[in-house]
Amino acid sequence: MANARKPFISGNWKMNHNHLDAVQFIQKLYYRLEKDDYEAVEISIHSPFTDIRSLQTIIESDKMKFHIGAQNCHYEPSGAFTGEVSAPMLAKLSVSHVIIGHSERREYFGETDEIVNKKLKAVLGNGMTPILCCGETLEERESGEANSKVEGQIRAGLAGITKEHVASMVIAYEPIWAIGTGATATSADAEEMCLHIRGVVAGVAGNDAAESVRIQYGGSVKPGNIAELMAQPNIDGALVGGASLEADEFAALIQYRNHGR
Numbered sequence: 001m002a003n004a005r006k007p008f009i010s011g012n013w014k015m016n017h018n019h020l021d022a023v024q025f026i027q028k029l030y031y032r033l034e035k036d037d038y039e040a041v042e043i044s045i046h047s048p049f050t051d052i053r054s055l056q057t058i059i060e061s062d063k064m065k066f067h068i069g070a071q072n073c074h075y076e077p078s079g080a081f082t083g084e085v086s087a088p089m090l091a092k093l094s095v096s097h098v099i100i101g102h103s104e105r106r107e108y109f110g111e112t113d114e115i116v117n118k119k120l121k122a123v124l125g126n127g128m129t130p131i132l133c134c135g136e137t138l139e140e141r142e143s144g145e146a147n148s149k150v151e152g153q154i155r156a157g158l159a160g161i162t163k164e165h166v167a168s169m170v171i172a173y174e175p176i177w178a179i180g181t182g183a184t185a186t187s188a189d190a191e192e193m194c195l196h197i198r199g200v201v202a203g204v205a206g207n208d209a210a211e212s213v214r215i216q217y218g219g220s221v222k223p224g225n226i227a228e229l230m231a232q233p234n235i236d237g238a239l240v241g242g243a244s245l246e247a248d249e250f251a252a253l254i255q256y257r258n259h260g261r
């Protein structure tokens with residue numbers, strides 16, 4: 001039976017595109033997409049912080065059906081944290097989805113599972129939806145530790161979060177060796193891990209939450225491989241880096257269900 005989870009495709013721009021690029025991008029994407037696309041797929045754009053206000057203005061004034069996203073936030077609502085941006089600040093800009101615990105943040109900015117857990121609570125506490133990232137390194141995969149690494153990230157990330165909140169969340173499985181390398185996990189490997197993640201969520205928050213939580217795959221998703229990934233029963237969407245930077249390519253990804261027609 002087909003599941004009730006609506007496909008969800010998110011573009012993570014990372015540290016790319018200034019606010020002028022962002023405005024051009026969103027207009028182009030809007031003109032490339034059809035009404036059916038929004039009915040079939042939810043779409044979020046995770047720009048750098050400096051672009052969000054411009055995107056919000058244009059998305060709201062033209063009633064575009066894109067979710068406004070962010071790539072990170074601090075876990076405290078305010079205070080002496082030079083250079084940081086808080087969850088309430090993002091919520092005020094109509095941000096609805098925040099990526100938390102991306103592997104680049106874990107690796108380059110020292111984010112631990114404990115910090116990730118605090119950030120998830122801040123995002124949820126401000127009425128937004130977190131996209132919790134998890135994934136293993138190549139060494140971990142080769143030494144057979146991928147499942148336990150991901151399980152540990154999910155368990156620690158979700159600690160103390162209500163079942164209802166878990167049900168509303170998005171989890172992104174991004175094997176680190178597949179990010180920006182062109183080496184995608186096979187759809188069978190990605191499906192196997194997403195099924196495993198759903199099982200871990202069931203153990204932590206119950207079957208209803210596991211059935212509702214949406215799981216994205218991320219790591220070199222392109223127009224040429226997305227349809228096969230999306231055909232897997234436990235893959236509900238994609239978290240896209242490089243291929244989300246150019247409007248035509250991102251539109252082609254969103255329109256994956258037309259591929260081969």
Ligand code: 13P
Pocket residue numbers: 012102174178179180181182218219220221239240241242243
């Ligand atoms: P790429 O799609 O560029 O591999 O990036 C994946 C990613 O890290 C999205 O968050």
